[in-house]
Amino acid sequence: MSEVVISARSVSKRxxxxxxxxxxxxDVSVDIFQNEFFTMLGPSGCGKTTLLRLIGGFEQTTAGEIALEGRVLNDLPPFKRPINTVFQSYALFPHLTVRQNITFGLEMQNISRHDASKRADEMLELVRLSQFGDRQPSQLSGGQQQRIALARALAPAPKVLLLDEPLSALDLKLRKEMQIELKRLQTETGITFVFVTHDQEEALAMSDRIAVMKSGKILQIGTPRDIYETPTHRFVADFIGDSNFLQGDIKQNGAHAVLALPGGQNVSLANVETGIHLSQSATIGIRPERLILHPAGTHNTALRGKIADVVYFGTDTTYHITIDDQTALLARVQNRDGSTMAFAKGNNVDITLPAGAIRVLVD
Amino acid sequence: MEIFTRHKRFWLIAPAVIYIGFFMGLPLVQMAYVSILERGVNGGVEWGNFSFDSYVSFIFERDLMDNLMVNTDYLQIFLRSFGLSALTTVLALILGFPTAFYIAMQPQKRRNMFIFLVTIPFWTNILVRNYAWMLLLRNGGLIDHLLASVGIQTGGLDILYTPYAVSIGLTYTYLPFMVLPIYASLEKLDHRLIEAAFDLGANKRKAMTRIILPLAAPGIVAGAILVFIPCLGAYVTPELLGGGKFMMISNLIGSQFGAARNWPFGSALSFVLLAMVLLAMLVYSLKFKKMAEDAS
Structure with missing residues (x-):
């Protein structure tokens, strides 16, 4: 891995x-690396914006320290940090033109007017708004204001760019465009982006790594694939994508452990890393697309369930299944070749759970 | 909105129109009429005898040979009034802006309390407040005493009945008119703009001069107008704190209707003042109309 740019050590904020x-x-600790698109993902109130504001210098840590390239930032005011922010509301200066907004940060660094103007042109070109330099911010659309806010924050070439839910005010189509745009800007400028969002799709689409946060703590840090495929916490599995949760007690059954469901059936945990002791209660998670459905009676070791509902989505079909009339499961099956395995409502099914798809989760 | 026809809408504003027409428009016309009449021998006016003498005598006086000579006495009183009003406006701005800024930075609950405190002086009659200042400023007064008690012997401040006393009094009187509009513009200032300025490398001073002051400009201008124009027309404060030795426009006008018994001249002076104020407002509104157009 490349060099650490931002390092938060046991940071608390009260x-x-x-x-x-x-x-x-x-007590949050995290390392953010050079040239990384790092996302802090979580519901509102999870502390993601607070961590961003601590990095930006707008709030002071209650405990712990934040370092930039090894230098502790704690007592440095925002204007002395080589870190810039794209605010959720854009916060463009309404009394300045677009160009003056962009050159503001450069002038604060005492860069000559000529160089600042040249840099502003480059930035306007980078965000593809070259002809808008002389407009007032109020004359721009939301998406354009967003780009100007980006150009303004990128102009002083910060070491780190902080983005506080910058896409939340845009409509869906524009948001998708800006996701691609942001990723492009990050790659082209080589600047480390620290992005805050509550939108899991946004996080998965853009990030190199994601930190999933809840109640002031980071639950899991990993690549989008890690987070989706191997969630460590029930919350993570639930927050990102759809997930089935099965709760029961861990028991020994012959050579390997099983999860005993309240209805009496067992889920085999053979080849599953449980890390949990016998007779402890546990939750396992499995993605709906990882369940395999078979006609009833064809698989002895499978879970037996009943199709409660079938929802057809075109590319795939979602089956709502109940096990022993008390546990609900969701199975998503892709409709290839018209799908030969169509189950109907009321059918009994056998369900197998591949060992590699089962995750034992922390509650 | 066709709920109100044109006819009915007129009746909605009719009370205001009639009130202003009767109590402001009519007296103004009467004043204008009086200003172009000849003065009566024992006060009042000679109705029907028209003369522009009043306006002429603002700048000229007749010598014994009936020649017109330039007389700058009145012009000086006007200039002095403008100068003093400008000084007061600047003082009010210097004191008022930090006050408004401080209040705007407070939590919502405390802000309301501060604004309430700012308006408290209005509860007392202006005459009483000016007498209070006389007690404070006079030789051997409270301020004198306080200075003496900390070891500064002034030998009497000698400030009462000077232009300074008048300016202090006027600043005190009109300070809330400066604080309130500036507060209003600072209060709706988006705090994130200040954060954005810090974020982009502006220190506190730069954030103030480049972001906060320009955005508070409408409030500052409104405050300046609200202080400057009433200052020009101030009567009580120069009368009491200036001790009558120091005349402002209003005192001059007042004396024409009183002791001097020259109603046409008093009216003429009023209209000269009105013209000057309107001219200033016109320049201001043209300038700001342009600024507003640039901004939008």
Whole structure:
């Protein structure tokens, strides 16, 4: 892996004091690498924006430290950090033209007017708004304002660019465009992007690595593929994509462990890394597309269930299945070649869970 | 919206139109009429005898040989009034902007309390407040005492009945008119713009001069107008704190209707003042109309 740019060590942030104190961040540690598109993903109130604001210098840590390339930033005010921010509301200066907005950061670095103007042209070209330099921000559409906010933050060539849910105000089509645009800008400029969002699709589409956050803690850090395929927590599996959760007790059955479901059936955990002791209760997670459905009675070791509902989506079909009339499962089957395996509502099915697709999750 | 026909809409604003027409328009016309009449021998006017003498005597006086001579006395009072009003406006801005900024940075609850405190002086009659300042400023007054008690012997401040006293009094009187509009413009200022300025490398001073001040400009201009124009017409404060030795326009006009018994001249002075204020406003509105157009 390449060099660490941002390093947060045991960072805590508390707002208020006494009984009204809110622990926005609780002992968070994370390393963000050079030239990385790093996303902090989580529901509102999980602390992702707080961590971003701590990196930007807009808030002070209650405990722990944040370092940029090894240098501790804690006491450095925002204007002394080589880090720029794209704000959720864009925060373009309404009394300045687009060009003046872009050159603002450069002028603060005492870069000559001529060089700043040249740099502004480059930035306008980078975000493909070359002919808009002399407009006022209020004359631009939301998507254009977004690009100008990006150009303004990128102009001083920061070491790190912070993006605080920058796409949340855009409509779906524009958001998709900007996702591609952001990824392109990150690759072209080689600047480390730290992106905050609550939109899991956005995170999966753009990020090199994702940190999933909940209640002031980072639950899991990994590539989009890691996060989706091998979630460590029930929350992570639930927040990103769809997931089935089965709860039961771990028991020994012959050579290997099984998960005993409350209805009496067992899920084989052979070849599954459980890390959990016998007779402990556990939750396992499995993605709907990883379940394999068979006609009833064809697989002895399979879970037996009943199709409760069938929803046809064109590219795939989703089966709602109940096991022992109490556990609900979701299975998604791709409709290839018109699909020969069409089950109907009310059918009994055998369900096998591939060992590689089962994840034992922390609650 | 065709709920109100044109006819009915007129009746909605009719009370205001009638009120302003009767109590402001009519007296103005009367004043304009009086200003072009001859003065009566014992005060009042000679109705029907038209003369522009009043306007002429603003700048000229007749010597014994009935020749017109330039007399700058009145012009000086006007200039002095403008100068003093400008000084007061600047003082009010210097004191008012930080105050408004401080209030705007407070939590919502405390802001309302501060704004309430700013308006408290209005609860007391302006005459009483000016007498209070006389007590504060006079030799041997409270300020004198305080200075003496910390070891500064002034030997009497000698500030009461000077232009400085008038300016202090006017600044005090009109400060809320500066604070409130500036506060209004700072209060709706998006805090994230200041953060964005910091983020882009602006220190506090740069953020103030490049972002906060320009965005607060409409409030500053409104405050300046609200202080400057009433200052020009101030009567009580120069009368009391200036001790009558120091005349402003209003005192001059007042004296024409009073002791000098020259109603046409008093009216003429009023109209000269009105013309000057309107001219200033016209220049301002043209300038800001252009700025507003540039901004949108």
């Amino acid at each position: 707002f208020g004091s006494g009984t009204h104190a809110v622990h926005a961040l609780d």
